[in-house]
Amino acid sequence: MTSFPFLPDHNHLIEERYRKAEALRQAGITPYPATAEAADTAADVLARAGALMEFHERVSLLGRVMTIRSFGKAAFFHLRDRSGQIQVYIKKNVVSGEGFRLYKEFLDSGDLVRVEGKVFRTKTDEITVEAAELQIAAKAVRQLPEKWHGFRQVEARYRQRYVDLIANPEVADAFRTRSRAISAMRRFLDEEDFMEVETPMMQAIYGGAAARPFVTHHNTLDMRLYLRIAPELFLKRLVVGGLDRVYEINRNFRNEGISTQHNPEFTMLELYAGGWNADRMMDFVEAILRETAMGALGTAKAVFGEAEMDFAAPIPRLRMVEAVSDALGTQVDWDTPIERISELAGGLPEEVRTREEAIVHVFESRCEEKLQQPTFIYEFPKSLSPLAKSVEGKPEVADRFELYIAGMEIANGYSELNDPREQYERFAEQAERRKAGDEEAPGEVDEDYVRALEYGMVPAAGLGIGIDRLAMVLTNSPSIRDVILFPLLRPAKREEHSDGPSSLEDAGTGEGGG
RNA sequence: GCUCGGGUAGCUCAGCUGGUAGAGCAGCGGACUUUUAAUCCGUUGGUCCUGGGUUCGAGUCCCAGCCCGAGUACCA
Numbered sequence: 001m002t003s004f005p006f007l008p009d010h011n012h013l014i015e016e017r018y019r020k021a022e023a024l025r026q027a028g029i030t031p032y033p034a035t036a037e038a039a040d041t042a043a044d045v046l047a048r049a050g051a052l053m054e055f056h057e058r059v060s061l062l063g064r065v066m067t068i069r070s071f072g073k074a075a076f077f078h079l080r081d082r083s084g085q086i087q088v089y090i091k092k093n094v095v096s097g098e099g100f101r102l103y104k105e106f107l108d109s110g111d112l113v114r115v116e117g118k119v120f121r122t123k124t125d126e127i128t129v130e131a132a133e134l135q136i137a138a139k140a141v142r143q144l145p146e147k148w149h150g151f152r153q154v155e156a157r158y159r160q161r162y163v164d165l166i167a168n169p170e171v172a173d174a175f176r177t178r179s180r181a182i183s184a185m186r187r188f189l190d191e192e193d194f195m196e197v198e199t200p201m202m203q204a205i206y207g208g209a210a211a212r213p214f215v216t217h218h219n220t221l222d223m224r225l226y227l228r229i230a231p232e233l234f235l236k237r238l239v240v241g242g243l244d245r246v247y248e249i250n251r252n253f254r255n256e257g258i259s260t261q262h263n264p265e266f267t268m269l270e271l272y273a274g275g276w277n278a279d280r281m282m283d284f285v286e287a288i289l290r291e292t293a294m295g296a297l298g299t300a301k302a303v304f305g306e307a308e309m310d311f312a313a314p315i316p317r318l319r320m321v322e323a324v325s326d327a328l329g330t331q332v333d334w335d336t337p338i339e340r341i342s343e344l345a346g347g348l349p350e351e352v353r354t355r356e357e358a359i360v361h362v363f364e365s366r367c368e369e370k371l372q373q374p375t376f377i378y379e380f381p382k383s384l385s386p387l388a389k390s391v392e393g394k395p396e397v398a399d400r401f402e403l404y405i406a407g408m409e410i411a412n413g414y415s416e417l418n419d420p421r422e423q424y425e426r427f428a429e430q431a432e433r434r435k436a437g438d439e440e441a442p443g444e445v446d447e448d449y450v451r452a453l454e455y456g457m458v459p460a461a462g463l464g465i466g467i468d469r470l471a472m473v474l475t476n477s478p479s480i481r482d483v484i485l486f487p488l489l490r491p492a493k494r495e496e497h498s499d500g501p502s503s504l505e506d507a508g509t510g511e512g513g514g
Numbered sequence: 515g516c517u518c519g520g521g522u523a524g525c526u527c528a529g530c531u532g533g534u535a536g537a538g539c540a541g542c543g544g545a546c547u548u549u550u551a552a553u554c555c556g557u558u559g560g561u562c563c564u565g566g567g568u569u570c571g572a573g574u575c576c577c578a579g580c581c582c583g584a585g586u587a588c589c590a
Binding site for chain 2: 011013017067071072073077078091092094124126144145150151153154159209212257360383384388398400402440489491492
């Protein structure tokens, strides 16, 4: 047997519990039995308590021992399972066989146990299971964090999310809400005749957004690959192929900064609908948000900070130039000279060179954070929307919108450019910009995507919804890390790899081991 | 990247102008058959993030670094 301190943070408390696990084995009880199935859950027992008591029915539960309140020949503890928690009462002359000895000599809070017994109500009116059977399901050798302050240190909570989930019930609640939101979205999309698809995350040519990619390498093909920054160009190939109502809910990767609103890998819903335009898509956004909020929260109203967001109401729609005009106190439009905008804004940063950029700059610096209630901003400069169609009669304006909630960009959609020659020209412009030093512009024209458009793509509208940010709003979370189970962190300890990165390249080629 | 804040026992935290490192909970031993922060008695436990420096003496002051957070920058 491996001798005791075999992990760097082992201490005497853990040693003590390993001793207990060993003592259990000596007593003929395996601390890690093969199965420990239970028929009920805590929430279910609480819900059915009346009938269970009336008919003296036995229930069985599997869960974690939380806080133990111990008396000489009896004890109470709370048992936590995936559904919630319920109190268990263990009494020497009631529990059978080895049950009491198991509790008395070996049981610690944090252990996983199986309990079977009848339901009763205590003096203090709490529905409680009186254990007739108590079995160890799995011994925990690390103790739980402190019982009423919980587990607060932010770094530890992210690095050891499993402890966070045990110690801070509201954390699990947030992730349940997120999960329900995504389920509701899928349900609604399926009802609306959308088909869920999966497209490549490893791409030889990346595109569909302006972002720096992660780079990786395939050994046998000796090929550079990018982790996708967006699925857009593949999804629209499917639209060309006749699958003109498709969606994908999955990860994108952008090699950029980290903040309360940015994680390098993040989840997007992206969808395309043949026959629609951006206007029609905004209607759809209202519907899907309502359904998602209802599914996640059971109501269309979400509390976020001080504000209440109403997802049932129609969402106001404002042209970007209107928002900017309001902010500047003077009417401006896409043909307003940059000098004039600069004058009204009291100066512009050096990197802002065109009047379109100037308007977007004013929007981002003065308007965005004020858009607390859900608001659509529409009509974007064409120059910053290389995959979008122009508004009819306004060749310089893209038929595009973004949805803002709580000052965050939550969704982005547009009428899809389906003119192959114009698309080719837009790609070529981007490649030029890359040569001129724009690291976020794709360096290569995706010729196959243009070829696809040459076969003809029905007029279509596309939509991307940032699932993580939407989850923030639905769970009242101020940071994106509160809705991502394992946000990206630097490794806790810097490991020295003397033999270089190639030593890891073949990792994972073995047979999958479960 | 920059600015500010944080890192002390398993957990939550205190530690003043530098003077032997503390509490509560958890753990361990004991009492206790309806408690829920159970209670009562006793008790173990520390690379004070790391490395330098100043000092008779550093958790505390100085320098460098690591990790986390907030803000800012970046992010069609």
